[in-house]
Amino acid sequence: MSMVLRSVALALLAGTASLAAQAEEKPPVKIGFVTELTGPWSFFGTSCVAGLKLAEQQINTSGKRRIDFVITDNQTNPAQAVAASRSLDVQDKVLALSGPTSSDTGLAQYGYAEQNKVPFIAPVAAFPQLTKPGTRYTFRLEPNAAGWGYAIAKFVEQRKPGAKIALIYSDYALMRAITAGLKYQAPLSKLNIVADIVFPQGANDATVQAAQVLAAQPDYVFVSGAGGFDNTITNQLLDLGIKPEQIIHPFGITTQVINWGKRSVGSFYGTFFDSNLDALTTEGKTFVEQFTAQNGRPPSYVENFCYVTANVIREVIDKNPDVADDREKFRDAMSALKTKETTSGIPIEFDKNGARKEYIYFMQIQDVGEKSYKAKQTFYTEWDPEVIPVYTLVK
Amino acid sequence: MSNANLIILLSTLSTGLILGAIFALVAAGVTIVYGSIWMPNAANGQFFVLAALFGWTMTVGWGLSPWVAALLVIGLSVPLSYILEILLIRRFYDVPNRNISYFVLSLGITQILAGIYAITYGRWSDQFQLPPLVGGITLIGPFPIANNRLMVLAIALAILAALFILLRFHRYGRALRAVFQNREAATLRGVNVRAIYSLSFILGNAVIFAGGVLFALAYSFDLTVAWTMAITAFAIMIIGGPGSVLGAVVVGMVFGFTQAIVSIFASPTIAAFSYLGAMLLILLFKPSGVFAR
Amino acid sequence: MLEVANLTIRYGPFLAVDDLAMNVGAGEIVGIVGPNGAGKSSVVKAIGGLVAPKTGAITFDGQDLLAVPPYQRITRGLSIVPEGRGLFPRMSVEENLVIGADAIGDRARRDRNLDRCFELFPILKERRWQAVGTLSGGQQQMVAVSVGLMADPRLLILDEPSLGLAPIVIGEIGRALRRLREEGLTVALFEQNAKLTCSVADRIYILATGAVRYHDNAETLLQNPEILDHLM
Numbered sequence: 002m003s004m005v006l007r008s009v010a011l012a013l014l015a016g017t018a019s020l021a022a023q024a025e026e027k028p029p030v031k032i033g034f035v036t037e038l039t040g041p042w043s044f045f046g047t048s049c050v051a052g053l054k055l056a057e058q059q060i061n062t063s064g065k066r067r068i069d070f071v072i073t074d075n076q077t078n079p080a081q082a083v084a085a086s087r088s089l090d091v092q093d094k095v096l097a098l099s100g101p102t103s104s105d106t107g108l109a110q111y112g113y114a115e116q117n118k119v120p121f122i123a124p125v126a127a128f129p130q131l132t133k134p135g136t137r138y139t140f141r142l143e144p145n146a147a148g149w150g151y152a153i154a155k156f157v158e159q160r161k162p163g164a165k166i167a168l169i170y171s172d173y174a175l176m177r178a179i180t181a182g183l184k185y186q187a188p189l190s191k192l193n194i195v196a197d198i199v200f201p202q203g204a205n206d207a208t209v210q211a212a213q214v215l216a217a218q219p220d221y222v223f224v225s226g227a228g229g230f231d232n233t234i235t236n237q238l239l240d241l242g243i244k245p246e247q248i249i250h251p252f253g254i255t256t257q258v259i260n261w262g263k264r265s266v267g268s269f270y271g272t273f274f275d276s277n278l279d280a281l282t283t284e285g286k287t288f289v290e291q292f293t294a295q296n297g298r299p300p301s302y303v304e305n306f307c308y309v310t311a312n313v314i315r316e317v318i319d320k321n322p323d324v325a326d327d328r329e330k331f332r333d334a335m336s337a338l339k340t341k342e343t344t345s346g347i348p349i350e351f352d353k354n355g356a357r358k359e360y361i362y363f364m365q366i367q368d369v370g371e372k373s374y375k376a377k378q379t380f381y382t383e384w385d386p387e388v389i390p391v392y393t394l395v396k
Numbered sequence: 397m398s399n400a401n402l403i404i405l406l407s408t409l410s411t412g413l414i415l416g417a418i419f420a421l422v423a424a425g426v427t428i429v430y431g432s433i434w435m436p437n438a439a440n441g442q443f444f445v446l447a448a449l450f451g452w453t454m455t456v457g458w459g460l461s462p463w464v465a466a467l468l469v470i471g472l473s474v475p476l477s478y479i480l481e482i483l484l485i486r487r488f489y490d491v492p493n494r495n496i497s498y499f500v501l502s503l504g505i506t507q508i509l510a511g512i513y514a515i516t517y518g519r520w521s522d523q524f525q526l527p528p529l530v531g532g533i534t535l536i537g538p539f540p541i542a543n544n545r546l547m548v549l550a551i552a553l554a555i556l557a558a559l560f561i562l563l564r565f566h567r568y569g570r571a572l573r574a575v576f577q578n579r580e581a582a583t584l585r586g587v588n589v590r591a592i593y594s595l596s597f598i599l600g601n602a603v604i605f606a607g608g609v610l611f612a613l614a615y616s617f618d619l620t621v622a623w624t625m626a627i628t629a630f631a632i633m634i635i636g637g638p639g640s641v642l643g644a645v646v647v648g649m650v651f652g653f654t655q656a657i658v659s660i661f662a663s664p665t666i667a668a669f670s671y672l673g674a675m676l677l678i679l680l681f682k683p684s685g686v687f688a689r
Numbered sequence: 690m691l692e693v694a695n696l697t698i699r700y701g702p703f704l705a706v707d708d709l710a711m712n713v714g715a716g717e718i719v720g721i722v723g724p725n726g727a728g729k730s731s732v733v734k735a736i737g738g739l740v741a742p743k744t745g746a747i748t749f750d751g752q753d754l755l756a757v758p759p760y761q762r763i764t765r766g767l768s769i770v771p772e773g774r775g776l777f778p779r780m781s782v783e784e785n786l787v788i789g790a791d792a793i794g795d796r797a798r799r800d801r802n803l804d805r806c807f808e809l810f811p812i813l814k815e816r817r818w819q820a821v822g823t824l825s826g827g828q829q830q831m832v833a834v835s836v837g838l839m840a841d842p843r844l845l846i847l848d849e850p851s852l853g854l855a856p857i858v859i860g861e862i863g864r865a866l867r868r869l870r871e872e873g874l875t876v877a878l879f880e881q882n883a884k885l886t887c888s889v890a891d892r893i894y895i896l897a898t899g900a901v902r903y904h905d906n907a908e909t910l911l912q913n914p915e916i917l918d919h920l921m
Contacts, residue, residue: 038518039511039514039515039518040514040518041518041521041618041619041620043514043518043519043521044518044519044520044521044522044523047518047519048519076514172665198663198664199663199664199665200664200665201664201665201667201668201669202620203620203621203623203624203668204624204664204668205415205611205615205617205621205624206411206414206415206615206655206656208407208410208411208656209404209407209408209411209656209659209660210659210664211407212400212403212404212406212407212408212539213404213660215400215403216400216401216403216404218400227618227620228521228522228618228619228620229521229522229523229524229525229615229616229617229618229621230616230618231522231616232525232616233615233616236616240533240540240541240542241403241407241539241540242540256520256522256523257522259523260522260523260525260616567791567794570780570784570787570788570791571788571791573777573779573780574777574780574788577777577778577779577780578775578776578777578778580739580771580775581771581775581776581777582777582788583737583738583739583759583760584737584739584759584762584763584768584769584770584771584775585763585775585788585789585791585792585836585840586760586761586763586764586791586792586840587760587788587791588758588760589760
C-alpha cells in the first residue's frame with residue numbers, strides 16, 4: 002500500500018470516528034446527591050436542593066456533556082444515607098456522590114465513599130473527621146467546625162482583647178466541634194471563658210441557664226441551639242437583658258436570621274456566603290436575585306455551597322473531559338483543582354486530605370423583615386485547615 | 397443575696413412552674429387515657445406536636461390571633477380524637493391484654509404521624525415560633541419575665557384547676573374516676589363504661605393538645621420535641637402511678653423543677669437524665685408508682 | 690318482682706349455673722345460700738348484666754331485664770352490691786355514696802339518702818372524708834350496703850355481705866337489713882353464711898353446683914337444721 006493510500010485511509014477512518022462521536026452523544030454524567038429531604042435536618046437539605054436546582058439549569062448548556070444529579074432522600078438518617086449511597090454506586094453507577102448537609106449523614110456517606118473508592122464531595126458538613134488524615138476520595142467545601150471555633154476566638158480577640166466569653170449550646174456533633182476549637186484557641190487569644198453550658202438534644206427551656214450566663218457577666222455570648230431551640234435560647238438571653246451586640250451565633254442561614262427577628266438587630270453571626278456580602282461577583286449577584294425570585298427569600302451559605310458543588314463538578318469535567326467516565330481520574334482532577342467560587346470569588350483548593358483552604362465572615366444584623374434582612378460584613382479571616390490540631394481536638 | 401443569684405433563683409422558679417405545668421397537662425392527658433382504656437399512648441408526643449403545628453399554621457400561616465388559634469386547636473382535638481376513637485381505639489375495648497395491642501398501635505400512629513410531619517412540615521423545622529399572646533415584660537424584683545410566658549403559665553394552671561374540678565366535683569368526672577378504679581362496680585352504679593371510654597380518650601387528648609399549643613406559645617419548638625415529650629410524659633405517669641391524675645400533676649411539677657434545679661448545680665444534660673434515674677429508682681422501690689393505691 | 694327462669698351460664702366448658710329458676714316477690718327478703726362455687730355470684734352477675742347467660746330469662750317488674758343495658762338497670766330500681774363490695778377504694782366514703790346516687794341525678798334525693806345512710810351506720814358519718822380503701826372490712830361493707838341504697842332501689846341484691854367479717858359486724862348488717870325491710874325494701878341476699886341468712890330472710894333457696902337443691906320458708910329451715918347440714 003502506498004503512503005498516499007495509507008494516509009487517505011487514515012483520514013477517512015478519523016473522519017468516520019469523529020462523525021460517529023457527534024451522532025452518538027455520550028450519556029449524561031450522573032452524580033448521586035443524597036441529602037436531607039425529610040427528617041429533622043430537612044430545612045438544610047431542601048434549601049441545599051433549591052440552590053443545586055438553580056445551578057443544574059445553568060451548567061447544562063447545549064454542546065456540553067449533560068450532568069444529572071440523582072437526588073435521593075436520606076431522611077436525616079446515617080443508615081439511610083449509606084443505603085442510598087450504595088444503591089447509587091451499584092445500580093446507577095454514578096461518577097461521584099454528594100449531597101449531605103449534616104455531619105452525621107455526611108460521616109456515614111464518607112465511610113461508604115472511602116471504602117468503596119467513590120469520589121465524594123461534601124457540600125455542607127463541618128465535622129473535622131470528614132477530612133481526617135488519610136482521606137482520599139472526599140472533598141469538602143465547607144470549612145471544618147473546629148476551625149470556625151478558632152475563627153470565632155480570633156473575631157472576639159480583634160473586637161475586645163481579653164474579653165470574657167460565655168458559651169451556651171446544644172449537644173450536637175457540630176456544636177461540640179465548634180466549641181472544641183474555640184476552647185482551644187481562647188487562651189491563645191487571651192480570652193476568658195466564664196460559662197460553658199451544654200444542653201441535651203431535645204431541651205426546651207433555657208431561662209435558668211440564661212440567668213447563669215447573665216450572672217457570669219460576659220462581654221460576648223456564644224449561642225447555638227439545635228433547630229427551634231436556637232430561638233428559645235436566643236430569646237431567653239435577650240429577655241434577661243443580654244444585649245444583642247453581645248451575642249455571637251457561630252453560623253446563620255437566612256431562615257435563622259429571620260427567626261431571630263428584629264430584637265436581634267446588632268447580633269453577630271458567622272457565615273461562608275451571605276446575600277449582604279461586600280464582594281459578591283456578578284454571578285453571585287445574579288444567583289442571589291434568581292434564588293430570591295424563585296424562593297421568596299435570599300440564599301445563604303447552604304444554598305451557595307450546593308450551587309458551587311454543581312459548578313465545581315462542571316468545571317472539572319470541562320477541563321478534563323476524560324475524567325467523566327473514570328472515578329480515579331475524577332478524584333485526581335478534584336484533588337488538583339485550583340479555582341474560585343463563582344459567586345464570591347473565594348479560592349477553592351483542597352489539601353491532601355480533601356480539606357479546603359478555610360475562611361469565615363462575621364456579619365452584624367442591621368435590620369430584619371418578614372422575608373429578608375440586612376447585615377453588614379464586620380470581619381473576615383482565612384486559615385490553614387490545620388492551624389489548630391483539629392483532628393485530635395475532635396474525634 | 398446578690399442580684400445575680402436572685403435572678404437565678406427566680407428564673408428557676410419560673411421555669412419550674414411553666415415547664416412543670418405543661419408536663420403536668422400532658423402527663424394528666426396520658427394518664428386519663430391509660431387509666432380508663434388501658435392505652436399507653438406512645439403517640440402522645442406526636443399529638444402534642446400536632447397541636448403545636450396547628451397553632452403555628454393558624455397564627456403564622458393564616459394570620460389568626462394566637463388566642464383564637466389556641467381555642468381552635470383545643471376545640472379541634474375533640475372531633476379528631478372522636479374520629480380516631482371510632483375508627484381504631486374502640487375496636488380494642490373487648491380485647492384482653494389490650495394495653496399491649498394499644499401500645500403497638502400507638503407506636504404505629506407515632507411512626508405515621510412523624511412521617512407525615514417530616515414530609516409536610518419538615519422543611520420549616522427551624523422556624524416554629526408563634527406570636528405572643530401578650531407583649532411586654534414584667535420585672536419581678538431584678539428578674540425580667542415575658543408577660544406572654546406568665547400568661548401561658550396562668551392558662552396552664554387554670555386548665556389544670558378546671559380538670560381537677562371536673563374530676564372531683566362533676567358527675568362525669570366521678571364516673572371517670574370510678575371507671576379507673578373498678579369498671580364492673582361503675583357499671584352497677586349506672587355508669588356507661590363505653591361512653592366514659594370515649595369521653596376519657598377525648599378529654600385526655602384535649603388536655604395534651606392544650607399542653608402542646610401552650611408549649612408552642614411559650615417556646616420555639618421543632619419536631620424532635622415529640623420524642624422528648626413522649627418519654628417525659630411516660631416517665632411522669634410511671635412515677636406518679638398510672639391512672640393517677642393527681643400523681644401526674646404533682647410529679648409533672650416536680651419534673652419541671654427538677655429540670656430547672658439540677659441544671660444549675662449539675663448541667664442541663666444531667667437534668668434530662670435525672671428524670672429517667674428518678675423513674676428507675678421509683679420502679680425499684682415502689683413499682684406501682686408514688687400515688688398508686 | 691324479680692323472676693329468673695331457665696338460667697344457664699357457662700364460662701367456656703365450665704357450667705356455672707344450670708337451668709336455675711327463682712323469684713323474689715315485692716316486700717320480701719329472700720336468701721340464696723350455697724357453698725363457695727355454687728353459682729351464686731354468677732347469678733348476681735347475670736342479673737347485673739356483667740355476664741351474658743347462655744340461655745334463660747330474667748324479668749324485673751315484668752320487663753325483660755336482658756334487653757336493658759347493664760348501666761341502665763340501676764335506674765329501673767335494681768341495685769346490686771357485688772361480691773368484693775364494688776367500692777372505689779381511692780375515693781372517700783362520701784364520694785362513693787354520691788356516685789351511688791349519680792344515676793338518679795337528683796340532688797335533694799341524694800342528700801336525703803346520704804342522711805339516711807349516716808343514720809343507718811353512724812360510723813360512716815364520722816369517716817365520711819376517709820378513703821374507703823383505708824377503712825376496716827366491716828366499715829367497707831357498711832359503705833357497700835349504703836351505696837346500694839343511694840339510688841332509691843326497689844330491689845337490693847347483696848352478694849356475700851358477710852364475707853370475712855367479724856360476727857359482731859355481721860350482726861349489725863343483719864339489723865340493718867331487717868330495718869330496711871320494715872321500710873318496705875325488697876332484698877335478695879346471696880350468702881354462704883346460712884345463719885345470718887335464715888335470721889333475716891323470709892324464704893330461702895339452697896344452691897349447690899349451679900342449681901336450686903331446696904326451697905322453703907326460713908322458719909321451716911331453722912327448725913330442721915339437719916337439712917342445712919346435709920346440703921351445705
